[in-house]
Amino acid sequence: MTPYEQQDSEAGSEAEELRQPLNEYITAVNDLLSAELETTLPAGWQVPERLREAMKYSLDAGGKRLRPLLVLAACEAAGGEREAAVPVAAAIEMVHTYSLIHDDLPAMDNDDYRRGKLTNHKVFGDAAAILAGDALLTHAFYSVVQASRRYGVSADSALSIVEDLAEMAGPRGMVGGQIADMDGEQGLTDLAQLQYIHLHKTGDLIIFSLLAGGRIAGAGQQQLEALREFGTAIGLAFQIQDDILDLVGDEGKLGKKTGSDIKQQKVTYPYFIGLEASREEVRRLTDNARTAVLKGGFADSRRLLEIADYLMKRDH
Amino acid sequence: MTPYEQQDSEAGSEAEELRQPLNEYITAVNDLLSAELETTLPAGWQVPERLREAMKYSLDAGGKRLRPLLVLAACEAAGGEREAAVPVAAAIEMVHTYSLIHDDLPAMDNDDYRRGKLTNHKVFGDAAAILAGDALLTHAFYSVVQASRRYGVSADSALSIVEDLAEMAGPRGMVGGQIADMDGEQGLTDLAQLQYIHLHKTGDLIIFSLLAGGRIAGAGQQQLEALREFGTAIGLAFQIQDDILDLVGDEGKLGKKTGSDIKQQKVTYPYFIGLEASREEVRRLTDNARTAVLKGGFADSRRLLEIADYLMKRDH
Numbered sequence: 246m247t248p249y250e251q252q253d254s255e256a257g258s259e260a261e262e263l264r265q266p267l268n269e270y271i272t273a274v275n276d277l278l279s280a281e282l283e284t285t286l287p288a289g290w291q292v293p294e295r296l297r298e299a300m301k302y303s304l305d306a307g308g309k310r311l312r313p314l315l316v317l318a319a320c321e322a323a324g325g326e327r328e329a330a331v332p333v334a335a336a337i338e339m340v341h342t343y344s345l346i347h348d349d350l351p352a353m354d355n356d357d358y359r360r361g362k363l364t365n366h367k368v369f370g371d372a373a374a375i376l377a378g379d380a381l382l383t384h385a386f387y388s389v390v391q392a393s394r395r396y397g398v399s400a401d402s403a404l405s406i407v408e409d410l411a412e413m414a415g416p417r418g419m420v421g422g423q424i425a426d427m428d429g430e431q432g433l434t435d436l437a438q439l440q441y442i443h444l445h446k447t448g449d450l451i452i453f454s455l456l457a458g459g460r461i462a463g464a465g466q467q468q469l470e471a472l473r474e475f476g477t478a479i480g481l482a483f484q485i486q487d488d489i490l491d492l493v494g495d496e497g498k499l500g501k502k503t504g505s506d507i508k509q510q511k512v513t514y515p516y517f518i519g520l521e522a523s524r525e526e527v528r529r530l531t532d533n534a535r536t537a538v539l540k541g542g543f544a545d546s547r548r549l550l551e552i553a554d555y556l557m558k559r560d561h
Numbered sequence: 562m563t564p565y566e567q568q569d570s571e572a573g574s575e576a577e578e579l580r581q582p583l584n585e586y587i588t589a590v591n592d593l594l595s596a597e598l599e600t601t602l603p604a605g606w607q608v609p610e611r612l613r614e615a616m617k618y619s620l621d622a623g624g625k626r627l628r629p630l631l632v633l634a635a636c637e638a639a640g641g642e643r644e645a646a647v648p649v650a651a652a653i654e655m656v657h658t659y660s661l662i663h664d665d666l667p668a669m670d671n672d673d674y675r676r677g678k679l680t681n682h683k684v685f686g687d688a689a690a691i692l693a694g695d696a697l698l699t700h701a702f703y704s705v706v707q708a709s710r711r712y713g714v715s716a717d718s719a720l721s722i723v724e725d726l727a728e729m730a731g732p733r734g735m736v737g738g739q740i741a742d743m744d745g746e747q748g749l750t751d752l753a754q755l756q757y758i759h760l761h762k763t764g765d766l767i768i769f770s771l772l773a774g775g776r777i778a779g780a781g782q783q784q785l786e787a788l789r790e791f792g793t794a795i796g797l798a799f800q801i802q803d804d805i806l807d808l809v810g811d812e813g814k815l816g817k818k819t820g821s822d823i824k825q826q827k828v829t830y831p832y833f834i835g836l837e838a839s840r841e842e843v844r845r846l847t848d849n850a851r852t853a854v855l856k857g858g859f860a861d862s863r864r865l866l867e868i869a870d871y872l873m874k875r876d877h
Contacts, residue, residue: 290733291757296740300732347695352668352687371668375691376740379663382695383731386702390724400716407723408706415699416616417606424612424692441607 267551271314274334277327278313281335285388299369299377300384303342306360311483312337315454316461318548319472322541325462329396333406333457336388340414341450343381346374348423385410392461402460409456413449422446429512436517440481448480471541475534475549482530483556485523488513492520495560531557583867587630590650593643594629597651601704615685615693616700619658622676627799628653631770632777634864635788638857641778645712649722649773652704656730657766659697662690664739702726708777718776725772729765738762745828752833756797764796787857791865794850798843799872804829805839811876847873 282304286292313334320330349356349364350371356364366374386407393403412418422445429442455472464472491506492515506513514523534553538546598620602608629650636646665672665680666687672680682690702723709719728734738761745758771788780788807822808831822829830839850869854862 286732291737292732293737293740293744295744296732296737343695347691350668350691352666352691372743373740375663375666375668376736376743378695379659379698380732380736382698383727383736385727386723387727387731390720390727393720394724400720404706404709404716404720404723407702407720408710411699411701411703411706415703416602416608416612416696420692420696420699421607421609421612424609424689427688427692428609428611 267548267555270318270548270551271310274314274317275310277317277331278310278334278338281331282338285335285339285384295369295373296377296380299365299373300381302368303346303365303377304338304381306342306362308341308360310338312341312450312454314552315451315476316458318552319455319458320461321458322538322543322546322549323459323462323464323468324544325458326396329392329398330458330461332388332391332395333461334454336385336410337450337454337457339381339385339388340410340419343378343385344414344419344423346378346381350374353427382414389457398461399463402463406457406460409453409460413453418445418449418453422449434512439512439514439517443481443484444477447484448477451480451483452476468541468543471537471543474537475541475553478530478534478537479553479556482527482534482553485514485527485530486556486559488515489520489523489527490560527557583864583871586634586864586867587626590630590633591626593633593647594626594650594654597647598654601651601655601700611685611689612693612696615681615689616697618684619662619681619693620654620697622658622678624657624676626654628657628766628770630868631767631792632774634868635771635774636778637774638854638859638862638865639775639778639780639784640860641774642712645708645714646774646777648704648707648711649777650770652701652726653766653770653773655697655701655704656726656735659694659701660730660735660739662694662697666690669743698730705773714777715779718779722773722776725769725776729769734761734765734769738765755828755830755833759797759800760793763800764793767796767799768792784857784859787853787859790853791850791857791869794846794853795869795872798846798850798869801830801839801843801846802872802875804831805836805843806876808836843873 286297316334316337317327317330321327345359346365348354349359350366352371357367358364364374365377369377389406389410390403392398392406393400414420422442425438426442426446429438452473453476455476456469459469459472488506491503491513494503496503506516514526518526531553535550538549538553543549598617602613632650632653633643633646637643661675662681664670665675666682668687673683674680680690681693685693705722705726706719708714708722709716730736738758741754742758742762745754768789769792771792772785775785775788804822807819807829810819812819822832830842834842847869851866854865854869859865
């Protein structure tokens with residue numbers, strides 16, 4: 246028995262955490278993020294109670310918190326302080342949350358539940374849900390600026406983050422992807438169109454998160470390019486993995502029924518190229534992601550590599 | 562006959578323009594703004610055609626363009642270059658336009674027409690209208706950043722404009738005012754609540770426009786405070802004048818039926834304090850606005866004073 250195995254058997258849960266460094270990191274990120282979101286509306290602001298509640302309801306709904314994780318991981322990989330990345334991590338979670346609230350509306354996907362909770366408009370009504378989404382999107386930009394106000398991120402870097410966020414969440418980015426997705430549901434489409442949807446509806450915010458983390462740390466062009474390549478690869482891998490899990494995932498772990506894409510006649514990667522080729526594509530993209538990170542020459546790229554691994558192997 | 566009168570009778574329309582300097586200025590602002598909005602999505606961006614059209618449809622719908630006018634007037638009053646203010650003027654028009662698109666949705670005010678044109682969702686459908694609004698709001702922040710990229714506005718100033726915009730258009734500002742207005746429609750309310758709604762639903766974007774103009778010109782704290790006071794006064798005067806015009810305005814000039822507030826059981830200033838006292842309040846606020854401008858010690862405050870006058874005397 247090696248010392249490590251001995252420690253392992255004697256202190257099971259601690260050892261388990263040591264073997265799951267990413268889980269520990271995810272917990273730390275979630276704690277920082279929750280505290281930030283709790284106080285993101287300045288104490289002196291008069292905000293109508295119902296709006297405050299509607300914003301909070303969906304921000305609290307949880308989820309993978311993948312985007313905040315990427316902001317912090319990229320910032321730390323490039324040698325930045327974890328805390329300085331938190332306001333931008335909160336911002337991207339607000340943007341992600343607003344997009345889900347609007348997406349769930351009767352006029353859009355008309356979903357009653359998300360992550361086992363009633364959707365925002367089922368609780369607060371359609372009008373308040375639209376406004377809560379608008380408020381979260383707007384406030385995200387306020388939160389980005391706080392990285393500069395509170396942690397001394399340079400005005401130049403903060404302004405570039407604002408510009409990136411507007412580009413990647415706006416008409417060229419996420420919103421563009423959403424309208425293409427909506428139009429796609431009415432009779433599709435080819436693999437290029439599906440790639441466009443995946444890249445913009447999901448990928449752009451992932452790329453943004455990584456670039457923003459890099460910018461906060463003061464990363465140079467070479468590292469920013471590496472982060473962009475890394476994000477493009479894991480963003481698409483993430484989405485293909487979603488498609489695969491919808492087809493063959495464990496309903497218990499996913500928390501939703503599989504096969505919903507087929508029922509909704511959504512085209513997916515497996516639909517176009519088959520299941521095995523889709524799995525192969527996830528592996529290939531994950532390799533690309535690894536290569537990109539290594540090219541960046543980061544001080545510590547461990548977390549980014551772990552995240553890429555996690556995304557490939559996840560089952561929910 | 563004085564030389565001036567002679568010129569007047571000989572070249573009627575030109576002389577009329579000279580007597581209406583504000584009209585000329587409004588035309589110049591509108592031309593700059595239209596050109597800016599036309600090219601606000603960078604040429605290299607892939608934006609789905611339907612989204613592009615839905616954004617453009619409502620941006621082209623016109624209206625008073627009051628907020629862009631204020632951005633440019635404040636910038637020039639504080640000695641800044643007119644052109645440098647144009648991207649921010651476009652941004653505030655995008656924010657105003659998005660708020661109208663979302664406001665008109667069936668889930669909100671359910672309006673079929675605005676300014677004599679079908680509302681956005683009547684033309685493009687509810688889902689596309691929601692997304693077009695989201696896209697305009699997001700892209701507004703991109704446009705603010707361009708003031709720095711294209712006209713050398715300092716990153717510090719541009720970042721403060723981003724922060725102001727997020728504060729005054731978001732949960733503490735316009736969106737807060739909208740939800741209070743919506744809640745108010747279900748059984749109101751007192752004058753303080755109505756003032757809260759007016760200040761945030763309409764006033765905050767007017768204050769933002771003036772502050773942003775000042776920031777672009779590099780105005781100091783004293784001038785920024787003067788612009789804030791000026792904006793607070795004309796913002797409320799503007800809204801009270803709207804209430805008055807809804808009650809006693811000329812339907813032909815207004816382009817809509819009067820008395821709609823009464824039919825919709827909306828509480829207004831005249832409802833609380835009577836018509837004559839409301840008119841007096843507009844005069845008082847306009848005087849406050851004039852006093853505020855003069856305190857600012859601007860190089861040229863003519864336009865700002867003309868705008869305050871115009872808002873008081875307008876009949877539509």
